[in-house]
Amino acid sequence: MRFGTGLTPCYNKSALRTRIRRIQRRKIVSIVLVVAVLLFAVRVLLVRAGSPLQLAGPNLVANNNFAIDSDNNGIPDGWTTAFPDAKGIQRRKFTVTPGSGYSMYIAGVNNWLRSPLIDVRPGESYLVSLQALADNTEPNKQSPTQVELWFHWLDARGIDFNIDLSDRQTVPYRQWAAITATRQAPPRAAQLSISIHPLTDDRIVVDQFRLSQVGVHIGAWPNGKAAALAFSFDYETEMGGLIHTRSEDDPNATTDPQQRAQRMRAGADLILALFQREGVRGTFYTTGYNFLTGNRDGRVFMNNPTYTWATTDNRWATNYWQSHPWFSSDPHTDEQANPEWYFGSQVRRLYAAGQDIQSHTFAHFAGSYVGPDDWRADFAAWKAVAAEQEIAPATSLAFPWSSSAGMTAQSWQVLADNGIRSVTRTNWSQPRFALADRTTYALRPLPINKEITVIADEYVQPPQLPQLEARVAAAVANGGAIDLWAHTEETVSAAQQATWQALVHVAKQRCWIAPVPEIVAYHTTVRDLRVVVRSEQPQYVFQITNPDNTDLHGLTLTLPMQPKTVQIGGVRQAFTSNQLQLDLPAHHTVEVTLWPA
Ligand SMILES: [Zn+2]
Secondary structure (H helix, E strand, O other): OOOOOOOOOOOOHHHHHHHHHHHHHHHHHHHHHHHHHHHHHHHHHHHHHHOOOOOEOOOOOOOOOOOOOOOOOOOOOOOEEOOOOOOOEEEEOOOOOOOOOOEEEEOOOOOOEEOOOEEOOOOOEEEEEEEEEEOOOOHHHOOOEEEEEEEEEEOOOOOEEEEEEOOOEEEOEOOOEEEEEEEEOOOOOOEEEEEEEEOOOOOEEEEEEEEEEEOOEEOOOHHHOOEEEEEEEEEOOHHHHHOOOEOOOOOOOOOOHHHHHHHHHHHHHHHHHHHHHHOOOOEEEEOHHHHOOEOOOOOOOOOOOOOOOOOHHHOEOOOHHHOOOOOOOOOOOEOOOOOOOOOHHHHHHHHHOOOEEEEOOOOOOOOOOOOHHHHHHHHHHHHHHHHHOOOOOOOEEEOHHHOOOOOOHHHHHHHHHOOOOEEEOOOOOOHHHOOOOOOOOOOEEEOOEEEEEEOEEEEOOHHHHHHHHHHHHHHHHOOOEEEEEEEHHHHOOHHHHHHHHHHHHHHHHHEEEOOHHHHHHHHHHHHHOEEEEEEOOOOEEEEEEEOOOOOEEEEEEEOOOOOOEEEEOOEEEEOOOOEEEEEEOOOEEEEEEEEOO
């Protein structure tokens, strides 16, 4: 194939054009061929790199064998159904392997059984499998039916934004059959639950429910713990909610504020002693006067405001504070003379003992009534007095009187700008203002600003111990986080001490106990981790990267197989589990290799 060798002897324009066209055609054909070969090669590489992973790990959903029904309502803990009175739902002892616990019976075309939640990551695939059979007893109804499995994808706020249905699958009559489906988590997915739907009124029985991840699953909490639990306290001197007493959300509102302050102080020491015995750290939500060792100089805080909103209409006990400056009752003495007003030496002791000190506001004002300027003044005052005790600025805030209702976007922005990353004591009594998830205890981002996380709290009082245990069980069933709290004044009686002791023991069994900010930081960082599976065969090789500033300890991985040997960051060791725990410092990547045999 030559061209441009000069004019041909029989030169003529049309012959030359024909020849050029032929040559161009050949050229195009060869270019197309090369491109096709290249495309094929690229496609092969891409398919290799992105070939769907095959190996799925063990079950991840809590109570998947229906064994626990602690409230005895017929519905296993963590599971839900169309009808809360358990109509058409029963736990049965009729199982695939006789004597192996429970199966679930579901009756009614409009009935369903829905699993607890698991944490998921967008792009990862999840496999559900179960055994089912049709179980009508009437002689003329002994026939197979069909079921569907629904994948409910929830976003970080808990919104059920996508429901993905499986194919319809046949459930044979009186013969167990495997029902399975795999789906990939869509963008934004943070949690998943599966519901089981019979497509007729034929009664079905389901057993061996399993929900697993294809690949490596990263547990939400360290050291294989099912849930996270914080113990936290509203910790305030007489200048907190005691002198500014309000009836709402406070069983001691009518008690003498001086006695209450003495109990606040005594309780903080008792809790510290209990926590030190048990090796536990809590969060003390602290008001401004707690940091003072006195105020003989008559320092003025926040320009000593008068809050005209503090009226009986807004449920204050009197209208006194409507016309008196907020800090006007300061005796201007010191901690020795008036230990009810200043806790400076105690807060320093708590901090030195490793307890977490966070903000209950400086002023103990109501978030519902103040504006952004009040918040700015409050943060400035809190930071200043905390710094005098060498205590770090707060990253977490507990609203006085659970007064988050009515907070404006501007006020929330002031919280975020001042470094607040978690809030608690959010409104619980008016569902239209609710921010916290008190059903599954998932940490939720604040809708206006996802930098701020909302943890659900439960108020600890001795008569409520059984209900509190049930709330902890709900958090465990859904892999959530729960904050158990009271004022430090409510930790002093024998009954209160026994209750806190009992809760520490309950929590230690299945929960990671940590201060609120540490729970929130762990959760945020785990969400940001990146996992890349390099190969499944002959060794299973994957890398995990921590792109954040938080060191992760005891990171818990559920593996897609039970390896005989594991190599982490170059160190190889024998292994006998499908759960692996490792430390992953900030900005580190670790490579893990699993040898099946
Ligand atoms: Zn308070």
